[in-house]
Amino acid sequence: MKHTKLAFALIIILHLTACDDGDDGSQGIEGSQGASGLNSLINHDALTLGNEECFFGGLKVTSGLDSNSDNILADSEVTTTSTNCNASPVTSSGSSLPYSVMRSDIDNGAIPGNFMEIRNGGFGSDMVAHPTEPTQFYALTDRGPNAVFTGDQGVGKKFPIPDYTPRIGLFELQANGDVKKLKDILLKRPDGTEISGLPNSSSLGGTGETPYDADGNVIVEDMSQPYDETTNPIKLDDYGLDGEGLVALSDGTFWVSDEYGPHMVHFDAEGKEIGRINAFSDDSRNTFTLPAEFANRRANRGMEGLAVTPDESTLVGIMQSTMYNPSSAVKVNNMVRIVTVNLTDGSVSQYLYKQEKTQNSQSGIVALSSTEFVVIERDGSFYNQTPSAMKHLYKIDLSNATDIETIATSSDITQDDDLGLLVGGKTLEEVTLDADGWTTLSNAGITPITKTLLVDLVAENGYPHDKLEGIWLINDDTIGVINDDDFATWASGGVLEQKYLDAGQTDIDSNRLYIIEGLDLAL
Numbered sequence: 430m431k432h433t434k435l436a437f438a439l440i441i442i443l444h445l446t447a448c449d450d451g452d453d454g455s456q457g458i459e460g461s462q463g464a465s466g467l468n469s470l471i472n473h474d475a476l477t478l479g480n481e482e483c484f485f486g487g488l489k490v491t492s493g494l495d496s497n498s499d500n501i502l503a504d505s506e507v508t509t510t511s512t513n514c515n516a517s518p519v520t521s522s523g524s525s526l527p528y529s530v531m532r533s534d535i536d537n538g539a540i541p542g543n544f545m546e547i548r549n550g551g552f553g554s555d556m557v558a559h560p561t562e563p564t565q566f567y568a569l570t571d572r573g574p575n576a577v578f579t580g581d582q583g584v585g586k587k588f589p590i591p592d593y594t595p596r597i598g599l600f601e602l603q604a605n606g607d608v609k610k611l612k613d614i615l616l617k618r619p620d621g622t623e624i625s626g627l628p629n630s631s632s633l634g635g636t637g638e639t640p641y642d643a644d645g646n647v648i649v650e651d652m653s654q655p656y657d658e659t660t661n662p663i664k665l666d667d668y669g670l671d672g673e674g675l676v677a678l679s680d681g682t683f684w685v686s687d688e689y690g691p692h693m694v695h696f697d698a699e700g701k702e703i704g705r706i707n708a709f710s711d712d713s714r715n716t717f718t719l720p721a722e723f724a725n726r727r728a729n730r731g732m733e734g735l736a737v738t739p740d741e742s743t744l745v746g747i748m749q750s751t752m753y754n755p756s757s758a759v760k761v762n763n764m765v766r767i768v769t770v771n772l773t774d775g776s777v778s779q780y781l782y783k784q785e786k787t788q789n790s791q792s793g794i795v796a797l798s799s800t801e802f803v804v805i806e807r808d809g810s811f812y813n814q815t816p817s818a819m820k821h822l823y824k825i826d827l828s829n830a831t832d833i834e835t836i837a838t839s840s841d842i843t844q845d846d847d848l849g850l851l852v853g854g855k856t857l858e859e860v861t862l863d864a865d866g867w868t869t870l871s872n873a874g875i876t877p878i879t880k881t882l883l884v885d886l887v888a889e890n891g892y893p894h895d896k897l898e899g900i901w902l903i904n905d906d907t908i909g910v911i912n913d914d915d916f917a918t919w920a921s922g923g924v925l926e927q928k929y930l931d932a933g934q935t936d937i938d939s940n941r942l943y944i945i946e947g948l949d950l951a952l
Contacts, residue, residue: 436652490512536925571626571688582639586640588626597613615700660699734749910942
């Protein structure tokens with residue numbers, strides 16, 4: 430009722446104003462022209478994949494008054510902005526990476542009478558964001574298809590593709606969620622020849638892993654001749670890498686950490702070695718040298734993760750599991766070392782990480798700041814076969830942890846040239862093996878890094894793979910992860926077989942990209 434009366438009153442006022450005659454009944458004086466009204470403009474902008482505001486694309490709507498009447502909504506005229514971001518095109522089951530088949534003529538030990546595929550593939554040892562292209566990432570292979578085997582020359586590995594060259598792949602996420610491989614970068618020696626994945630000699634970290642071919646024959650320098658320790662020895666490669674950690678720098682070069690030395694190797698944009706860091710002071714290839722205790726890595730559990738600080742000044746490497754320091758007697762342990770190397774002067778720091786379960790694996794690390802990182806901690810189980818399988822991402826902080834390189838020596842705390850810091854005459858690995866070992870370290874002034882659970886991938890999406898190994902930092906709340914499919918190759922009792930995800934042996938493991946959103950990664 431109120432609105433009706435008000436409208437009626439306005440009509441009367443307007444009528445009187447329009448019909449205001451003079452006293453003599455003549456037409457009144459015409460008023461001055463009022464100012465023109467401003468137009469309201471609205472823009473609709475489609476956002477493409479990789480956009481900073483909506484990584485998976487979407488629609489951005491801006492509106493405001495056209496203050497200069499040019500029918501164009503300038504940035505200064507925008508008063509309201511809203512975005513409608515697309516959902517991730519990568520489903521909860523992940524997106525497969527492309528692969529080719531290298532061999533399909535080997536008997537599948539898992540299903541007698543069938544052949545297996547050895548796939549290339551294998552791009553799951555690590556992944557890292559492209560420094561400038563937001564929809565692209567690099568992924569790393571390890572030494573190539575291999576499986577545990579014991580032959581005439583002792584314990585070692587079968588290499589069904591013995592001349593395989595470890596490599597970096599460049600991949601791109603597509604708008605529909607598919608993953609496209611753009612190129613391979615084969616890793617090379619300083620002279621430009623391609624490296625292999627065969628083991629190093631013992632002086633450079635080799636642990637006596639004998640290489641065998643698919644038929645169980647020891648791989649020697651001349652495969653047309655029988656093995657002879659002097660005239661036809663086992664074939665090794667001191668440039669060979671079992672790559673596990675990957676860094677891509679803004680200058681186009683790469684750093685790769687591995688499980689053999691461990692080595693940290695610098696490659697140019699074409700994959701040629703241009704520098705190296707390891708724990709062997711006699712290695713003339715070294716730019717800088719790691720503390721000697723890192724040579725005591727556990728076989729197949731070397732420097733599994735590698736990151737670089739955002740200013741690209743410092744490499745940060747994390748060992749996969751407890752090092753055999755001083756021996757394999759410390760194997761069932763929960764202590765992992767993190768090492769940082771300043772790329773300007775080679776200065777080193779070390780920190781300790783406490784695992785959730787003994788013999789877990791730290792298999793990836795990426796930097797959020799100079800002291801904060803995201804790390805992978807996992808076991809080796811398949812969720813479909815072991816419901817308690819653990820695949821976690823943690824946010825860690827080094828700032829409150831003790832740099833063990835700075836610990837002052839005393840009567841109880843000493844330094845050993847080969848074993849590093851000792852507490853009460855024991856290595857740190859030996860100390861943490863004791864039930865009260867972490868308390869002993871605390872009493873010695875050593876504090877481990879702090880950690881916060883970011884996401885449990887098994888709880889999040891029933892992550893089915895055994896090996897969660899690579900992290901792609903997309904933005905402040907989104908991460909991509911990848912698994913190592915081992916080139917779809919496995920072995921039981923030294924017999925090569927296809928690697929399956931399910932007990933029914935129908936689902937062959939493959940590299941898959943998963944996207945996790947809604948994470949708290951902001952600093």
